[in-house]
Amino acid sequence: MPDFSDRLPSAGRPALILASSSPYRRELLERLRIPFDVAVPAIDETPLPGETPEATALRLAEAKARAVAATLPANAGRTLVIGSDQVATFDGKQIGKPGTHERALAQLQAMRGREVLFHSALCLFDSASAEAQSVDVVTHVRFRRLPDATLDAYLRAETPYDVAGSAKSEGLGIALLEAIQSDDPTALIGLPLIALTRMLLAAGYPLLEAA
Template sequence: MPQRTIPSLYLASTSVYRQQLLAKLTPRFTMIKPEVDETPLPNETATELVSRLAIAKAQAVAGNLSEGLVIGSDQVALFNNHIIGKPHTSANAYQQLSDFSGQSVTFLTGLALVNAQTRHIQVITDPFTVHFRQLSAAEITAYIEKEQPLDCAGSFKSEGLGISLFSKLSGDDPNSLVGLPLIRLNQLLLNEGVNLLLG
């Protein structure tokens, strides 16, 4: 039985982290930066926000293509049901991590797959929760100095030294925490008739 040709895959992102994750599934994809306004809409929930932006990113790239599958993704971090952003400064990072000490933060990732030829859209949201251990002031300060997580929502890099801040991780796919839930993505590709194992 001849193998089915895998359609061109596009990642609507310039994130190095998402690029590295997608490369686990396949080396054959093209990264394209989507031009999307990421401003939340009034009264928009976190789930609505990440779903809308994941679709918007994928559609922004798919709109310029005649074929192929486009992957869009967006993520927010939630603490006490409030979206938390990137700290940008060491002082803000210290405050965030102090607040998280002994608490939990949930990352909600929106994932969309758009068929550029048929315009068919699939979208899911995938939650992943990190549970912080009790952190001392010295530990927080040392972590920020060592890893400088100022451009990361929640002030930590789970793929690096940030893992030392946690007591437990809860979720279906640890890749979701970094920004691209590969288990769910693989299912969306299978729904489109694409089996990366057989391609």
């Protein structure tokens, strides 16, 4: 967790922090051309018993934002903290990050020719008001029917072992997908920018002026 003790209130706009360890979310936020810090929240991401995928994603997104906000010093000024979490579901079960080649191959084998739902939850927490804006953006992804050898070759080429669903749609993994349906094109990568910009504008953040 970064040390925010030297943070001073910014003139004209609140400070912005991305509460995430994900390099993908950081790269997406950089598209907005606004200054931000990154902090890794220390929370337990285990789903609760009986919790729906949407509820898990929303709870963890807000928990990440609040955990980072709780570390801010008293003189930090108004700070907006972005929390995000993604849960993939297939056949009613949550799909985690595979972690290994073997588990990733098993995921892709099970999902070929099938539809997977990705719940990309987003939270914007305002340290001044202690209010949180939250939303769950759902993306429907249909995987192509591909042979084991093709799936294995893809995994060895891109090694997507740190993403739920075992395929990076922003990279070579797009070749594994038959269709993507979503109201927010960056949600599948991990950070719904349409929803985020809407939240920032609602919070009074001078988005285009800052850029």
